[in-house]
Amino acid sequence: MDYKYIEQLLDRYWECHTSEEEEQILRSFFAQKDVPAHLAQYASLFTFMKEAQEERVSDDFDDRFADILAEESLRHDVVRTQARTIPFRQRIAPFLQAAAAVAVLLTIGGAAERAIGGSQQEEGTAAPVVANTYIRSDRVAEVVTPVESKNEATAIVQPDSMTRTQMGVDAQVKEN
Amino acid sequence: MKEISFRNDVLPLKDKLFRLALRITLNREDAEDMVQETLIRVWKECQDGKEIDNVEAFSLTVCRNLSIDYHAKLEQRNVAFDEDIHDQPDTTRSPFETMVDRERFQMLNALMNSLPEKQRTAMQLRDVEGRSYKEIAEVMQISESDVKVNIFRARKAMKEKLKR
Structure with missing residues (x-):
């Protein structure tokens, strides 16, 4: 059998010119039993490399490591809750949120106040609002008073009883 | 980038890490300690959400550095490495x-x-x-x-x- 290829590979192996695949070929070649005498001196090296791949951790390694990992896991959780650094932006976020909420409330409040104020004024001049509810008559008297005075309209109010009054409408009807 | 599963991607490296640690520490028990420490380090990196491009190369690097540090400590204690091998009984x-x-x-x-x-x-x-x-x-x-x-x-x- 011609061993030229193997000899060439071996020469290149010592010079570090072999690829991973070629080195695998050498290991496989030297793993067989009938290696020619002139190459036999190197056979032990390649079989040693192959055997060295079989080294394993001891059988109880996994169990021991599971315990260590469980302990470490507890420690890690504690460390994380104790020493987590919070960036400045994140720290002031709740205050910013609160400030934003207050600002929104103030804006809405301001707008609502203005809107209500405006409608009350409109009510005063044209009185188009229909208050179609049961109101205590003494309050109706209060509400209706400005309408009466400005539009010279009269609302008939019976002070002692509950009256269903169509405010404004009565006034407008009377106006017409 | 691919998410690393400690159980599937890191833990199976234990034998490879062990062989490397053994080659550096020259002692089976110490090599196993190095593997445990390496695995814990990598586990922490995963827990902290750190990105690791090549988890195998990263683990091997950590393992080698830990083993070398261990070697240096042994030398500091004036324990010659070679003596250590000869002292090892066959039980290892x-x-x-x-x-x-x-x-x-x-x-x-x-x-x-x-x-x-x-x-x-x-x-x-x-x-x-x-x-x-x-x-x-x-x-x-x-x-x-x-x-x-x-x-x-x-x-x-x-x-x-x-x-x-």
Whole structure:
């Protein structure tokens, strides 16, 4: 059998010119039993490399490591809750949120106040609002008073009883 | 980037890490300690959500650095590394070694372990683990040409000793 290829590979192996695949070929070649005498001196090296791949951790390694990992896991959780650094932006976020909420409330409040104020004024001049509810008559008297005075309209109010009054409408009807 | 599963991607590396640690510490018990420490380190990195491009190379690098540090500590305590090997009784041998030609394995193992750390680590990763020069360079944090030089010297030394 011609061993030229193997000899060439071996020469290149010592010079570090072999690829991973070629080195695998050498290991496989030297793993067989009938290696020619002139190459036999190197056979032990390649079989040693192959055997060295079989080294394993001891059988109880996994169990021991599971315990260590469980302990470490507890420690890690504690460390994380104790020493987590919070960036400045994140720290002031709740205050910013609160400030934003207050600002929104103030804006809405301001707008609502203005809107209500405006409608009350409109009510005063044209009185188009229909208050179609049961109101205590003494309050109706209060509400209706400005309408009466400005539009010279009269609302008939019976002070002692509950009256269903169509405010404004009565006034407008009377106006017409 | 791909999410790393500690159980599926990291834990199965234990034997590879062990072989590397053993090549550096030259003691099975110490090598297992190094593997445990490496796995915990990588687990923490995963927990903290750190991005690891090549988890295998990263783990091997951590393992090697821990093993080298351990070696340095041993030396500080004035315990010679070689003495340490000779002091090791046969109880530290793996069951595997009892099956194979023990004498020959031990002889070559001692030969390889007598090389400087860089040479034996590079040789371990190339000739035992079958890694590329690029990967070895990444693990050892040196250039590819330096990896080749170390492997070249290691092979040459082994060849010389085998010839005798």
